[in-house]
Amino acid sequence: MKPMSEKKEEVVSEALKAEESLRSRWYIMDLDGKLWDLDEFDFQGHDKLRKFSGYEYAKDRTVDRTPPHVNLMRSLELVDYEPASDPGNFRYYPKGRMVKALLEEYVTSMVHKYGGMEVETPLMYSMEHPTLKSYLNRFPARQYTVESDDTPYFLRFAACFGQFLMSHDATISYRNLPMRIYEMTRYSFRREQRGELTGLRRLRAFTMPDVHAFCKNLVQARSEYMRRFKLSQDVLAGIGLEKEDYELALRMVEDFYNENKEFIKGLVQKHGKPVLVEMWKERFAYFILKWDMNFVDALDKASALATDQIDVENGERYDIKYMDEDGTQKHPYILHCSPSGAIERDIYAILEREAMRMKADNGYKPQLPLWLAPTQVRIIPVSHEYVGFADMVRGKFSKVRVDIDNRDETVGKKIRDAEKEWIPYIVVVGEREAGKEKLPVRVRGVKDSQNMSVAEMQEKIHAETEDKPYRPVPVPVYLQERPKFVG
RNA sequence: GCCUUGGUAGCUCAGUGGCAGAGCGGCAGCCUUGUAAGCUGUUGGUCGCGGGUUCAAUUCCCGCCCGAGGCUCCA
Numbered sequence: 001m002k003p004m005s006e007k008k009e010e011v012v013s014e015a016l017k018a019e020e021s022l023r024s025r026w027y028i029m030d031l032d033g034k035l036w037d038l039d040e041f042d043f044q045g046h047d048k049l050r051k052f053s054g055y056e057y058a059k060d061r062t063v064d065r066t067p068p069h070v071n072l073m074r075s076l077e078l079v080d081y082e083p084a085s086d087p088g089n090f091r092y093y094p095k096g097r098m099v100k101a102l103l104e105e106y107v108t109s110m111v112h113k114y115g116g117m118e119v120e121t122p123l124m125y126s127m128e129h130p131t132l133k134s135y136l137n138r139f140p141a142r143q144y145t146v147e148s149d150d151t152p153y154f155l156r157f158a159a160c161f162g163q164f165l166m167s168h169d170a171t172i173s174y175r176n177l178p179m180r181i182y183e184m185t186r187y188s189f190r191r192e193q194r195g196e197l198t199g200l201r202r203l204r205a206f207t208m209p210d211v212h213a214f215c216k217n218l219v220q221a222r223s224e225y226m227r228r229f230k231l232s233q234d235v236l237a238g239i240g241l242e243k244e245d246y247e248l249a250l251r252m253v254e255d256f257y258n259e260n261k262e263f264i265k266g267l268v269q270k271h272g273k274p275v276l277v278e279m280w281k282e283r284f285a286y287f288i289l290k291w292d293m294n295f296v297d298a299l300d301k302a303s304a305l306a307t308d309q310i311d312v313e314n315g316e317r318y319d320i321k322y323m324d325e326d327g328t329q330k331h332p333y334i335l336h337c338s339p340s341g342a343i344e345r346d347i348y349a350i351l352e353r354e355a356m357r358m359k360a361d362n363g364y365k366p367q368l369p370l371w372l373a374p375t376q377v378r379i380i381p382v383s384h385e386y387v388g389f390a391d392m393v394r395g396k397f398s399k400v401r402v403d404i405d406n407r408d409e410t411v412g413k414k415i416r417d418a419e420k421e422w423i424p425y426i427v428v429v430g431e432r433e434a435g436k437e438k439l440p441v442r443v444r445g446v447k448d449s450q451n452m453s454v455a456e457m458q459e460k461i462h463a464e465t466e467d468k469p470y471r472p473v474p475v476p477v478y479l480q481e482r483p484k485f486v487g
Numbered sequence: 488g489c490c491u492u493g494g495u496a497g498c499u500c501a502g503u504g505g506c507a508g509a510g511c512g513g514c515a516g517c518c519u520u521g522u523a524a525g526c527u528g529u530u531g532g533u534c535g536c537g538g539g540u541u542c543a544a545u546u547c548c549c550g551c552c553c554g555a556g557g558c559u560c561c562a
Contacts, residue, residue, distance in 0.1 A: 066555075074498095083554070142560090158562085188562075193488075195557055208562055292562085304562055342562040383519045409520085416523035428522060442522065449522075487498040487512065 027277040028053065029250070033265035035277060046274055048296045052247040053276050055302040068298050068355030069348050070199040072366075076422065077486050078347070079200060088197040088204030090344075093485045095374040098474035100207070100343055102372055104184050105469040107209045107235055107340045114231050116182030116211050121162020123187070124153040131168075131318055132161060142191040144204075155189035159210035160336065164318040167214065172322035177332065178224045179214040188342075200348035201303055207343040214320065214332040221310055221333040222263055229270055229291070232306035232339040236293065238468070239346050240369040245353060246293045246305060248275040256288040267291060286313035293341070297352040298359065305341030305349065310334075365445045367422050371468035374475070376461055377402040378418045382411055382430030389429055393439070394477070396454040399470050400461050405479045415442070425457060 028041040028049070043050035073079045078096030082089055092100060108118065124146055125132050136143075136154070143154035156162065163181045172179060187205040196202055213228070215221040236246065248271045250264065257264060257279060268275050287309040294302045314320075315331030324330050340346055354366035370376060377400060379390040390404045405414045411428060418426045426442040433439055438451040452460075475482050 070555090081554075087554080190561075192560065193558085195488095195490085195555090196560065198556075202561070206562065210562095307562070338562060340562090345562055380522085382521055385519080408518095410518095410525055411521050413520095413524055414522090419523055426522080430521060432521080440522085484497080484512070 024251075024278045024280050026053070026056070027279065028274050029264070029268050029277045030274045031269055031272075033261060033268065041274070049247050049274060049276065051296050051300050052249070052294050052302045055296070055300065056249070056276065056278070067199050067201065067301075067352065069201075069351035072351045072355065073200060073347070074486050075420075077484075079344075080486065086204055087194060088192065088202070090200070090203065090205075094474040096347075098374055098471050099347060099368070099372050102469050102471055103239065103340070103343045103346055104186070104207065106238060106371075107343070108182075108184055109469065110231065110235050110238065111182045111209060111211055111339065114180070114211075114227070116180045118182050118184075119163065119166065121159060121166065121183060122156075123189075124155050125161050127152045127154050131165075134317060135161070135314070142193075144189045144191050155187075156185065157188050157190045158208070158336075159183040159185045159188075160212070160314070163210070163212050164314060164320060164334075167212075167320045168318050172214070172320075172332075174216055174322055174324045177214055177216045177322060178220060178335075179332075180211060181214075182209065182211045184209050184343075198301075200344045200351075201297070201301070203342070203344055206345070208338050209340055209343075211335075211337045211339060213335040213337070214315075214322070215335065216322070216324070216330075216332065218333065221335060222260070224335060225289075225308060225310060226266070226270075228308050228335065228337045228339065229267060232293065232308065232337065233270070235339040236306060236346075239340060240350055240372075241295070241305070241346070241353075243272055245349070246295050247302070248273075248291060248293055249278065249304075250275055250289070250291050251278040251280075252289045253280050253283045260289075283312075286311050287336075288312055295345075295349040295352070297349070298355045303345060303348075305345060306337075306339050307341065308335060308337035311336055365419075365422075367424060367444055370424055370461060371465035371470075373422065373424055374401065375403050375418075375421065375423050375473060376400050377425040377427065377457065378405060378421075378423045379403070380405045380411060380414045380418065380426065380428045382428060384408065386430050386434075389434060393427070393429060393454060397458055400458055401471075401473045403473050403475075403477045403479065407480050425461075 026038050027035040028038060029035055030041075038053055073096070076095065077093045078099060079090050079092050082091040112118065127133065127136065127145070128151065143157065146153045146155065163183065167179070167181065184207065186207040188208050188210075189205050192202060192204055197204065211228070213224050215224050233243070236242075248268070250267065252264070290307065290309040292304040292307040294304050296302050311334040314334055320332060320334075321329040322332055350368060350372075354368075357364045358366055367373070377397065379393055379402060381387045381390045381404065384406070387404065387406045390406070394402045394404060405418065407414065409417075415426065415428070422444070424444045427439050428442075429439065437453050439453070440449045441452045441457060442449050
């Protein structure tokens with residue numbers, strides 16, 4: 001298909017060329033809003049920010065190791081490569097699918113609370129649609145293309161297309177603003193070059209929440225932007241990533257900075273530690289301000305999780321209009337936010353952080369956040385005589401993922417396997433426990449076993465997971481009935 | 488696309504110009520198990536694909552395919 005590849009060449013250009021010619025300047029902004037040149041700033045106590053800043057303009061990013069999360073994602077039977085697909089398109093085993101689904105449900109519930117209207121839009125769009133053509137021209141991203149009846153289509157890399165086309169057709173009053181539209185894109189596609197793909201860190205098919213807010217003017221855009229900053233911090237914290245786990249970058253046009261210094265400082269103060277600033281003399285992208293929250297991994301590589309941008313261009317490009325108070329139609333400011341970043345990347349961040357903790361402390365017991373643990377409580381009957389008793393114990397739980405190791409193995413072997421699965425609560429039951437209220441519980445990360453009743457265990461688990469979604473054990477409850485997907 | 492590196496059992500990996508190996512797993516049996524690996528037996532392979540050199544190639548040579556990592560990038 002020669003005509004198509006020629007078309008692609010045209011499409012991949014303008015912004016890329018512009019970016020090459022426009023060099024950005026880099027700074028660190030401290031909590032007082034002061035800008036420091038990178039070589040003047042004292043990075044003492046800001047090790048990760050130093051790594052992140054260095055990463056942003058480094059020449060050599062060579063790594064000779066498999067990133068630790070790749071081994072973990074496989075050994076925990078979460079996710080794996082799919083050799084039969086295009087690279088960067090992964091398979092999710094039952095446990096991984098559950099973890100991912102819970103994350104998707106959680107982020108969605110947070111966006112609902114924020115006021116996002118959830119929609120669903122197509123995965124593919126015509127490359128010949130005039131508006132999209134011009135938008136693609138602005139984005140140097142590589143697309144997957146699909147052909148149908150001689151028309152070339154591209155697979156979306158974000159939900160912008162569908163949401164903007166929908167908004168173009170909507171009748172919007174200034175009373176409806178800010179108007180918030182949301183979609184969890186499963187999937188977004190980007191045909192990144194082969195060598196760019198790394199485990200769950202960068203994929204060609206990924207799942208990403210995309211929330212747009214259409215705003216009347218800059219005043220409204222700023223206050224909405226602040227709300228979304230808080231939303232993103234809350235979402236990441238819920239996932240288990242606190243402020244010390246990521247670094248903030250602010251990227252903006254110089255004019256915007258000069259006119260909004262207090263606002264910018266406010267963002268830095270909300271983050272609570274110095275941030276990296278990238279500044280352009282002129283606007284080359286569609287946004288005037290962008291922040292991104294970046295995770296620095298076990299190999300000192302940085303990648304963006306959450307992000308939000310103030311877009312001053314696409315309202316016009318897509319001809320999205322609202323009727324203002326004065327009876328005239330205007331184009332809104334558009335905010336583009338992904339409050340968690342790609343869901344796969346959240347899993348990557350959690351696994352990489354556990355790997356870093358293991359490396360720092362030999363005795364450290366890695367774990368997933370309790371609400372994401374595929375098994376929360378493992379019951380180990382001492383012998384097959386006590387499987388019935390284990391069933392009875394399990395029956396007392398509600399809304400807790402409890403499973404039973406009924407395999408014909410020694411207790412030691414079954415404990416070891418449970419530990420290797422990072423299971424938070426392990427209970428061995430046998431003659432000593434029969435008829436007893438309190439059971440000896442091996443709590444992950446706690447040295448000695450604790451005596452707890454089922455009710456106490458359940459209460460503890462519920463307290464720690466109360467604002468999170470729940471799903472049942474994603475594989476058969478009896479270990480004997482489980483296939484092995486890895487190894 | 489370019490560069491680096493790899494492909495041997497389901498998994499992790501060793502090995503050799505001359506009968507294809509280990510551990511784990513799976514299966515069968517024994518044991519009836521008390522807080523990080525119980526014992527015995529057994530089943531697993533077109534050594535990525537194609538060609539060449541050779542009496543003989545999994546091993547040496549050439550080409551190809553696929554994976555991973557690096558370069559442009561971003562969630």
